[in-house]
Amino acid sequence: MEITTTAVASTLVFKALEKSGQKLGENLINKIGQLINIIREKFRARGVEGILVQMEESPTEANKQIFQTILETQTVQDKIFAENLKVLIDELKSDSxxxxxxxxxxxxxxxxxxxxxxxxxxxxxxxxxxxxxxxxxxxxxxxxxxxxxx
Incomplete structure (x- = not known):
């Protein structure tokens, strides 16, 4: 998987956390929710869901970096997971x-x-x-x- 796709996925998750109190389009909220759920399920299956929870609760630069590193590792190891992320990101780009x-x-x-x-x-x-x-x-x-x- 391209690093840029992982970076985009990470950025979308970070932005969703930052803007959770702001009004976003319903379709955008749903797609970002799907993206986070796919990542959560993957992290849970690999026993690293705590990394996502930690980043959600405390989105410091260090936690974001750890999250992104784990996400990159998972996309390299699982091409189907990587493709699912890419499809959702492409949909988000077209719906933005x-x-x-x-x-x-x-x-x-x-x-x-x-x-x-x-x-x-x-x-x-x-x-x-x-x-x-x-x-x-x-x-x-x-x-x-x-x-x-x-």
Missing amino acids: QISQIFLKNIDIAGDADIGDISQVSTSNSSVSQEAATNLKLGGNLKIGNVKQQN
Whole structure:
């Protein structure tokens, strides 16, 4: 298995832990849950589930590194496990939602003059684009041409 696939799997698990209190898309949550469950079952079968639990409870850099090393070892030793991870990661990549946001939660005390803004997504993923939301203006705001394109 490519190290990059293992790194992506590790990163997704770490991000899921970091963002557990934030709103994520339901499909994304389900896929990440499947990914974690596949890893948990593999670790349990090999007697190393405690590594995953330790990383979930205390996601320090040291624990993340240990987790990633064990995950890499398991993917090298078990090609079916590696392929299952790769399939889920590919699904996650295709289902991912990209959020592009500019000028959000800005407090402008005086006047502001902003030039042209171009916001373009080159991804095949679903894209959410926001512009100029939750602004507090104490003066005039002038924005040039705004281009949002997916």
